[in-house]
Amino acid sequence: xxxxxxMKPMTKGFIPIEAESIVPKNxxxxxxxxxxxxxxELRLDEAFSVxxxxxxxxxxxxxxxxxxxxxxxxxxxxxxxxxxxxxxGGIGMHCGNFMSGGTxxxxxxxxxxxxxxxxxxxxVCRGDVADYxxxxxxxxxxxMKGGTVEVFGRAGDFLAESLAGGTVVVHGDAGDMxxxxxxxxxLVVHGNCSRPAANMKGGSCYVYGTARGMIPTFRKVxxxxxxxxxxxxxxxxxxxxxxxxxxxxxxxxxx
Amino acid sequence: xxxxxxVCPFCGCLCDDIEVEVEGNRVVAVTNACxxxxxxxxxxxxxxxxxxxxxxxxxxxxxxxxxxxxxxxLLSAExxxxxxxxxxxxxxxxxxxxMAELIHGVIDNTSSVCHGPSILAIQEVGHPGCxxxxxxxxxxxxxxxxxNPIDAHPRHLSRYTRYAEGxxxxxxxRDRKVIVVDVRKTETANIADEFIQIKPGGDYAVLSALRAxxxxxxxxxxxxxxxxxxxxxxxxxxxxxxxxxGAVYFGLGLTMTQGKYKNIRNAIELIxxxxxxxxxxxxxxxxxxxxxxxxEVNTWMTGYPFGIDFSRGIAFYNPGETTAVxxxxxxxxxxxxxxxxxxxxxxxxxxLEHLADIPVVQLDPYxxxxxxxxxxxxxxxxTGIDAEGTAYRMDGVPIRxxxxxxxxxxSDEEVLSRMYxxxxxxx
Numbered sequence: 036x037x038x039x040x041x042m043k044p045m046t047k048g049f050i051p052i053e054a055e056s057i058v059p060k061n062x063x064x065x066x067x068x069x070x071x072x073x074x075x076e077l078r079l080d081e082a083f084s085v086x087x088x089x090x091x092x093x094x095x096x097x098x099x100x101x102x103x104x105x106x107x108x109x110x111x112x113x114x115x116x117x118x119x120x121x122x123x124g125g126i127g128m129h130c131g132n133f134m135s136g137g138t139x140x141x142x143x144x145x146x147x148x149x150x151x152x153x154x155x156x157x158x159v160c161r162g163d164v165a166d167y168x169x170x171x172x173x174x175x176x177x178x179m180k181g182g183t184v185e186v187f188g189r190a191g192d193f194l195a196e197s198l199a200g201g202t203v204v205v206h207g208d209a210g211d212m213x214x215x216x217x218x219x220x221x222l223v224v225h226g227n228c229s230r231p232a233a234n235m236k237g238g239s240c241y242v243y244g245t246a247r248g249m250i251p252t253f254r255k256v257x258x259x260x261x262x263x264x265x266x267x268x269x270x271x272x273x274x275x276x277x278x279x280x281x282x283x284x285x286x287x288x289x290x
Numbered sequence: 291x292x293x294x295x296x297v298c299p300f301c302g303c304l305c306d307d308i309e310v311e312v313e314g315n316r317v318v319a320v321t322n323a324c325x326x327x328x329x330x331x332x333x334x335x336x337x338x339x340x341x342x343x344x345x346x347x348x349x350x351x352x353x354x355x356x357x358x359x360x361x362x363x364l365l366s367a368e369x370x371x372x373x374x375x376x377x378x379x380x381x382x383x384x385x386x387x388x389m390a391e392l393i394h395g396v397i398d399n400t401s402s403v404c405h406g407p408s409i410l411a412i413q414e415v416g417h418p419g420c421x422x423x424x425x426x427x428x429x430x431x432x433x434x435x436x437x438n439p440i441d442a443h444p445r446h447l448s449r450y451t452r453y454a455e456g457x458x459x460x461x462x463x464r465d466r467k468v469i470v471v472d473v474r475k476t477e478t479a480n481i482a483d484e485f486i487q488i489k490p491g492g493d494y495a496v497l498s499a500l501r502a503x504x505x506x507x508x509x510x511x512x513x514x515x516x517x518x519x520x521x522x523x524x525x526x527x528x529x530x531x532x533x534x535x536g537a538v539y540f541g542l543g544l545t546m547t548q549g550k551y552k553n554i555r556n557a558i559e560l561i562x563x564x565x566x567x568x569x570x571x572x573x574x575x576x577x578x579x580x581x582x583x584x585x586e587v588n589t590w591m592t593g594y595p596f597g598i599d600f601s602r603g604i605a606f607y608n609p610g611e612t613t614a615v616x617x618x619x620x621x622x623x624x625x626x627x628x629x630x631x632x633x634x635x636x637x638x639x640x641x642l643e644h645l646a647d648i649p650v651v652q653l654d655p656y657x658x659x660x661x662x663x664x665x666x667x668x669x670x671x672x673t674g675i676d677a678e679g680t681a682y683r684m685d686g687v688p689i690r691x692x693x694x695x696x697x698x699x700x701s702d703e704e705v706l707s708r709m710y711x712x713x714x715x716x717x
Binding site: 049050051053071072073074075107128147148166167172173174176211212215230233234248250251252253254272273274275276288289290 | 367368369393394395410413414489491492494495497498499501502505507510511512513514515516517548549552555556559600601602603607608609610611620621622623624
């Protein structure tokens with residue numbers, strides 16, 4: 036089953052729409068769903084032109100395609116456990132929060148908290164992601180616990196904060212504090228980033244570019260070969276009695 | 291008439307030993323207060339009555355009309371923002387939270403642009419803090435990190451630290467060491483025993499290095515960390531470990547620089563580390579006299595200290611998304627009520643551009659920068675001068691501010707309660 040949701044132009048275009056109901060399994064029982072614009076509840080068809088092709092018995096066979104100006108559409112795919120969501124443009128905050136299965140593909144840019152606290156499944160973003168991609172919630176000890184997030188553009192600050200499982204790969208640069216407080220899991224940044232793996236406890240963080248503002252409390256172990264690259268290996272964060280591994284191609288201290 | 295033991299409604303020190311001399315309806319002299327407090331008590335040129343923007347000029351309106359305007363504006367909004375709250379008393383903040391819940395709006399206070407990051411850090415790793423009295427009587431080492439009390443909290447030094455007597459210190463001035471950490475040599479640095487000058491943006495690295503040094507891992511630390519020599523870091527770590535009771539006070543130099551709440555988290559974790567060796571505490575130098583109170587009131591009413599979004603009927607909290615600067619910069623609200631703060635003087639230009647596009651009502655005794663963005667401004671009594679109510683000191687101690695003179699102005703609480711009553715009738 037393919038559900039196509041084309042966003043209608045809004046009169047109050049800047050107020051975000053919260054659409055945690057846009058999850059593949061919800062469409063098994065029809066399209067009588069609601070979304071919220073600020074404090075007003077809207078029927079799904081008030082915000083979107085809805086069209087459904089085919090039918091399905093299980094969420095795995097449902098694909099939701101979002102088109103139009105979806106940059107301010109929040110919480111799409113929250114708690115998703117199966118199926119597929121394809122976003123043709125950009126997507127708003129909290130896409131794929133808590134997801135445990137299925138696939139979300141975003142062709143444009145994703146706003147903050149993409150894949151927050153996700154436990155499984157796959158998120159692919161073809162554009163850039165804003166801050167807190169694959170991170171945790173405020174005050175929470177554990178962020179993403181499983182699954183895969185792959186970003187082909189750049190990432191903002193606090194990428195994979197408190198990562199506790201799963202894999203996060205960013206093909207471009209990442210911002211400040213990438214992989215802060217990592218417990219376990221793997222973070223790979225193909226470009227440069229600033230202050231990676233600050234206060235890490237465990238897990239692995241790879242930076243194929245330059246780590247700027249390198250945290251001074253990592254102990255240099257030596258060089259290793261990793262997928263055809265020569266990387267410098269550090270352990271830390273010593274300040275946190277951490278036993279994580281940080282691999283960087285190059286690094287600069289703020290000295 | 292002289293009013294003794296008045297409470298100064300300026301900064302988070304909330305000094306409660308002020309003497310105010312009143313003649314008729316005017317404050318004519320203030321003793322014990324610092325220059326900031328005195329200026330507030332002596333403040334003049336208040337707005338006389340509510341005003342409504344009418345084309346290019348202001349029109350005088352009655353309180354009833356102004357309150358009705360505000361109630362209608364908030365009721366018809368899809369995502370109203372209720373911002374400010376730090377410059378008013380707890381009872382008014384309370385009405386504000388009820389109002390936000392009723393109209394399904396977003397309520398945020400000024401901590402989102404000052405010590406919000408401190409709260410985020412505390413939510414991650416806790417707060418080893420204490421009251422100011424404990425520091426005054428026990429601390430033999432005080433560290434001001436990214437704060438400059440001589441300019442911002444002038445009596446902090448004389449009432450609680452550098453120049454204060456201490457019950458458990460024989461000669462407090464001699465026995466109490468003061469360390470200042472900052473990116474530039476401030477006035478406070480001039481009276482410190484040790485000054486650590488950090489390169490801008492280097493606080494996190496220095497804190498990490500100190501944590502490792504306190505654990506005895508000196509060898510890994512590079513020769514200099516963000517402009518600070520390893521030798522100085524080792525000396526400071528030893529000073530901290532050999533203190534009987536240390537207290538760290540941090541300001542916006544730590545909360546609002548690169549890394550924000552991670553800086554505070556690192557500082558708190560340094561304090562936890564030091565507590566394996568001696569007694570250490572850490573607290574924020576809160577700015578507005580009742581910004582701590584707005585966090586308290588919000589927390590006990592909603593579970594969250596600031597940036598609370600009631601759009602969906604339940605409280606949702608996510609600083610960076612539900613905080614005033616972010617909402618305004620992203621043009622995500624369609625009306626704003628400003629109480630007890632002046633966002634136009636502090637917010638980025640992009641936020642003000644949106645503030646100029648939406649209806650805004652402000653409660654403030656004086657014309658200020660935000661007045662230029664208002665549709666309606668309602669003058670109110672000043673808490674601690676002609677209104678009374680509860681405020682929380684920077685260490686979390688509630689102190690009831692006193693009324694030192696009587697005027698006809700309504701208090702924030704009275705104006706907001708009337709607004710709230712109209713909203714209850716309508717919904």
